[in-house]
Amino acid sequence: MNIRVLDSQEQLDDIAAEYLIGAVERRPDAVLGLATGSTPIGIYEKMVEKHRSRHISFREATTFNLDEYVGLAPDHEQSYASYMNKHLFQHIDLPATHAHLPNGMAASLEEECKHYERMLAEQPVDIQLLGLGHNGHIGFNEPGDTLSGDTHAVVLQERTRDANARFFDSKDDVPTHAITMGVGSILKAKTIILAVRGADKADIVREALFGPISTECPASLLQTHGDVIVLLDREAGRKLSL
Numbered sequence: 001m002n003i004r005v006l007d008s009q010e011q012l013d014d015i016a017a018e019y020l021i022g023a024v025e026r027r028p029d030a031v032l033g034l035a036t037g038s039t040p041i042g043i044y045e046k047m048v049e050k051h052r053s054r055h056i057s058f059r060e061a062t063t064f065n066l067d068e069y070v071g072l073a074p075d076h077e078q079s080y081a082s083y084m085n086k087h088l089f090q091h092i093d094l095p096a097t098h099a100h101l102p103n104g105m106a107a108s109l110e111e112e113c114k115h116y117e118r119m120l121a122e123q124p125v126d127i128q129l130l131g132l133g134h135n136g137h138i139g140f141n142e143p144g145d146t147l148s149g150d151t152h153a154v155v156l157q158e159r160t161r162d163a164n165a166r167f168f169d170s171k172d173d174v175p176t177h178a179i180t181m182g183v184g185s186i187l188k189a190k191t192i193i194l195a196v197r198g199a200d201k202a203d204i205v206r207e208a209l210f211g212p213i214s215t216e217c218p219a220s221l222l223q224t225h226g227d228v229i230v231l232l233d234r235e236a237g238r239k240l241s242l
């Protein structure tokens with residue numbers, strides 16, 4: 001693992017954005033794996049800046065998002081589809097048909113998951129951006145006795161719903177289920193960037209990167225991947241002795 005502790009938020013955003021847009025610059029039809037949450041917002045801002053200043057086109061690129069809430073339509077303000085439009089897609093020239101998110105409104109979640117997994121198999125992710133949940137989740141792969149490899153529907157843990165309640169009017173509005181790429185699907189990406197900010201993540205960062213590889217900390221499975229770049233701000237990295 002290549003672990004970097006950055007002095008400023010801006011540096012973290014810039015480096016992560018450079019990896020992602022750099023992949024498209026080198027190969028215009030690159031496949032990007034994207035994430036949501038508060039951490040990637042600055043990264044997407046930097047990508048938009050670089051897209052404009054360096055005229056890097058996304059016309060041939062493809063994106064796959066990690067996850068989506070079940071029961072929220074794409075135009076719902078808190079859906080991850082809306083988030084992606086707001087923070088990235090509406091500012092770049094990526095064709096709408098090239099931007100994939102799981103459909104949380106699908107009549108059959110099982111079929112939707114299989115369909116998403118098939119698309120991922122056809123267009124493997126070159127570079128996957130990940131954030132980290134306080135309980136060690138990646139995407140919406142929650143800690144537990146077992147983990148699913150492929151894209152699947154999950155019940156969200158109360159701690160995750162609490163953490164995400166800040167984006168909704170009240171916790172009751174936070175969906176109870178989501179569709180997420182599985183840890184197996186995530187680990188198929190050729191390169192993975194894990195971006196983490198904030199003192200409240202310092203313990204889980206240490207556990208994920210240096211603790212035992214365990215389904216109780218889904219991010220610890222990243223230790224088994226050969227090309228992971230970890231970008232931390234000082235606070236998130238403060239429990240590491242590098």
Ligand SMILES: N[C@@H]1[C@@H](O)[C@H](O)[C@@H](COP(=O)(O)O)O[C@@H]1O
Binds near residue numbers: 037040066160164
């Ligand atoms: N499903 C997303 C995750 O993909 C994300 O990594 C996590 C952390 O979010 P934040 O960056 O806001 O702490 O939040 C959500 O639960």
